[in-house]
Amino acid sequence: MLKHAQGTIRGKTLVHKRAYFLNFLCNLGLEYIPHYYGPFSPELEAAIGRGRALGFVREETVDYGPHRQLGFEVRRFDCALTDDGHVVVEDLVKRKPEECRKALACLDELARAGDDSYVALSIAAKTHHILRTVGQPLTRTQIVAQASKLNWQVSEEDINGAVEFLKRLELVKVDKT
């Protein structure tokens, strides 16, 4: 993912959300559990930590100063490949060319569908998770109700945007009847 993003992804949430969809498009087999900020993979979180610990991934903190209403500092954690990280990624591409080609193609598909906004991706991931878990067609109102049960605050308008994104990835079908 970092190679595809030219070495840096702005915000760890974006890493998690892109990985969520990459998992389904490439069938990586990561398990996701619903958490308060959306579907969460402890395995992925651990892998990011290990990449950092081994010196392949660098986490850079971008400070935005104090939030006026909330009073705390707003920060973004960007993930970047280090020089050593570039070395092992190139090595991985040589060792597993087919898997890497497939992953990069999936990431291209995600980019075409519009994967720049972590907020939009987060809502799309929640929507997709709910539809998968429930296992039957739901209206927008029903999706919002399911999200509320998981302590996820989303509106029907949010769901509209998420559904458009998921349609572009062919992860959902919309039945207008």
Next chain:
Amino acid sequence: MRELRDPIHGFIYPEIVPEIIDTPAFQRLRSIRQLALASLVYPGAKHSRFEHSLGVMHLAGRIGRRFKLAPEDLRALCLAALLHDVGHGPFSHVSEDIVDRFYDKNKVVLERGQKVHEIITQGLIKTDEDLRKYLSDYDVNRVNGILGGTGGYRLLSDIISGPLDCDKQDYLLRDSYYCGVKYGIYDIDRLIDELEAVESDGDRILAVSRDGIHTLEQFALAKYYMTTQVYKHKVRLVTDAMITRAIELGIEKDRLSFLEELYRYDGSEDFLRNWVKWDDEALVAAICTGKDRGSAYQIFNALRQRRLHKQIYSQKIASGVFKARTRMALSENFTAVAKYIEIEVGRLIGSEDPNLIIANKFTIKSVREQSRNEKEAPIMVAGPGGLTLFEDESMLFCSIAASEEDEYLEVYAPPPPEFSDEVQKKKLRAKWAIEITEIVEQIVKNYLSNKGGTCDDGFRGLPGNVETCSGNDKGQDPGA
């Protein structure tokens, strides 16, 4: 009512099915030490899984009553707490690693993330004749559902095996007490008072209230300090590695049939019936008093006399000492290179038996990561605005930006004569530090180049006379 006096919790009242405590399967836990041979470092650490299990049941009962659980839920919770370690084998976690390695892969198919020792525990609960005198089918399904994290008992599973579980709540205090250290102490009463059962997705999950954040910080720090000072103490790592190696050699080299029977889990009830016959003492007795005087005997005899291996090499894998590809290979494929490191280091130090050289890789997570383990979801804080992350709410933990873990590569060996002199020992260690690093670099380089572009299909030869590949890792077996 029956009561048991416990040094950690005072009186424990096993009001729910107290007869289970008297079953052979549960009594066996008296002879399975909580921390294997940690008593060779901390002489007091001779406590067992028996009292720990009682402690976990006591805490689970306290939490369950605080949440006003329905009687049938409280029963299931206390039974799960009491029986959560009933499937432990000799020397606790050492057996987990060995049975995970030697189980019959043709007969047992594991699901993703599943461990053999978890199946053994659930199998015993389901089939042990003595336990089943007191457990209905309904009990068994509920208890195994709670222990396996399945069956829709999220809150109950969180209490037994989540980031705030009463397993950790008990073992931190208990291990600290018996080891005679103060690292694992935290305010248990306050922590339990601040636990909350919070609605989420039609289910209830375990969280902590905002007022409990500081106690939770203390709890997470206790776990971190106990890990660095006790659980990953260098001598304890050596003793665990020696037990593991002794049993592996007992199976693979000495061909001790009782060891193979013990650790080759095949999913059968016969295996489980045999498993509950073994504990720490029985295993040591069988190896040390049997006719065979092979490698397993030699190592266990050394352990009994506290003639321990010494750490001759220790290197943080992430340090700049190793090249990037080496770091990656050691982290991802240690299993495949460990045996070759042992053989080459054996040659370097002039060891008579390379099987006695042990290459070990282990991980220590940062204090921030100690608040949860890999399989667990983050700890949630319940406040007026809903659930938030503990790591964001805690001033102490949010100020620690790095959430990392450190992986270490160490090599243990019987101490050479030079080690009796501190000056010589330092000189030799400094020399070997450079030479072993070069060996590791060379082995990984050969390993990667001999793979012909893949890292997954085993090792195909090194320069030199490597002929065998039995491996000493805790994962897959390259030679099997």
